[in-house]
Amino acid sequence: RTLRIGLIPGDGIGREVIPAGRRVLESLPSSLNLKFSFVDLEAGYDTFQRTGTALPDKTVDTLKKECDGALFGAVSSPSTKVAGYSSPIVALRKKLDLYANVRPVKTTAGSSNGKPIDLVIVRENTEDLYVKEETTRETPEGKVAEAIKRISERASMRISTIAGEIALRRQKIRAAAPATSTRTEPMVTITHKSNVLSQTDGLFRETARRALAAEKFSSVLVEEQIVDSMVYKLFRQPEYYDVIVAPNLYGDILSDGAAALVGSLGLVPSANVGDGFAIGEPCHGSAPDIEGKGIANPIATLRSVALMLEFLGEENAAAKIYTAVDANLDEAKFLSPDMGGKATTQQVLDDVLKRL
């Protein structure tokens, strides 16, 4: 099988980590019988400044017509409001209907916090406040701006269903390696703020409950947490959680919070998942402070490559990458500066490649 992968480095360190992602795909053992072809695509603030659009039609069209998956680096946000500029990754998620943003967070020997964290945040990726329907009006007391938060039964149902499926799949993996985990039951925690938003978050909560009550999820423990309390619990007892499902904005906030627990955003991958398509995307930003220095941590990207492969049905290839990355972190010989090490992007990459 040959997979065609779109490469969208974006801005800043995106240009340093996406090439590392390409290299890991090219270096997978031939025994996997998997080939890759690549196409370079543009998006980001730089693209906007050059062409007047942050997400050229060509990028979207090529992904839709030619590609099986893609890797997305990072984009810079302008530091003041710039007319016409709008985040390309948010647009891409919607245009390709990549309805789930999957963000696993896991401790390894390398991470600072003592508790063994192994959770995944499954974030709805197409609606909520991210519909970006906003208006502003002038009043005698000054400007008043409004935004729409939209929650649909359909999107809540499919995100909760994939959350349940991910919980079952994780349980299967744990069952195969019982020594590394103490969790005995798969669990999904539904996050919302229905004590204030009874209709929107209420709909998310009810629909998630209904989705997870399906026969196939009968072995899955279902709990819920109000979002503020979820952040509190995430920091007090992160080891308790398995799959956390949340509307778009809460998922955005929770995944950065969870990343803080394992030491560095430079470790945390994500995949934007739709039916038959996935974009791997490191959770970190474009990091202007270290741009061009060759010291960006490539781990989040390498794990995002693996996550993309998982959702394209290539679980064996994914496992190879995860194992190589974990070995690099466990040995802790080649770590980038954000992890307290001195290795360059290239050295970390080389160390992972040699373990494939």
Add this chain to the structure above:
Amino acid sequence: RTLRIGLIPGDGIGREVIPAGRRVLESLPSSLNLKFSFVDLEAGYDTFQRTGTALPDKTVDTLKKECDGALFGAVSSPSTKVAGYSSPIVALRKKLDLYANVRPVKTTAGSSNGKPIDLVIVRENTEDLYVKEETTRETPEGKVAEAIKRISERASMRISTIAGEIALRRQKIRAAAPATSTRTEPMVTITHKSNVLSQTDGLFRETARRALAAEKFSSVLVEEQIVDSMVYKLFRQPEYYDVIVAPNLYGDILSDGAAALVGSLGLVPSANVGDGFAIGEPCHGSAPDIEGKGIANPIATLRSVALMLEFLGEENAAAKIYTAVDANLDEAKFLSPDMGGKATTQQVLDDVLKRL
């Protein structure tokens, strides 16, 4: 001066901690020349079940006509949707125009994390998604619900102004006790998500920038953080922050996150502040799991009493309470179970009272 204080215990452990708040006021040294009278008021889920409303008009009227301030305990949220029920504290904040929710978070000897945290979250308290304007419609693909997020220039201006004033006041206190702090400049960090919500959060950001550019804040350092990154930073470098100003919902989430850093929600106070009126409110909930056991931590309430007094212009009385509470925590002899101790609510209270 005699202050008339409304007492609204609400549900669950609210009924155990609010009496402790009353006792600390009654026990303040007479040298302060401050007297208190009290009026018992109703609100909460219990009240709703008995009377059909969670916030009786009488409670609002009495607060408006008779009181200088109030103490609010906690309310239980129903575990499934209940028609007609709506959070009384959210309504109270709006009806009394208590536009600022002030939530200081501070380490003491007793708290677990090694870093000396001393920050305050200043949360806008009247708008954002808390306007609770929601609609639901049926579509061929199922239900779709929408909520309004409203951000006004007026509310953003006054919350940012009070945030700046709080930063200056904190700096004055630090200058008087230089040994306890390493911070040399007052700072306000503006939190928003204007990279996605350019109009609403964009308005908040611009207005906050303008408010804090006023001459009287020239000594205040002004920074900003996107909300997801703010949660990350809060956990990675909490010691860096001073005053964090945020729209309502982000402030709600950030304050629970900050509470997790200092060990227990049972320590964290808040005040709902309007012009000439303040309601002290512990940040914790009604805690049904420990209700009626007499072991609720009264510290968050005692500190909320002090915070209320501060905003009623009684800074000396407030200082007495803070000092007594800090001494109780530093000695760590009478700590409630959430803090790893064995003391009852009454024992913690008695220990604080004897230090006044």
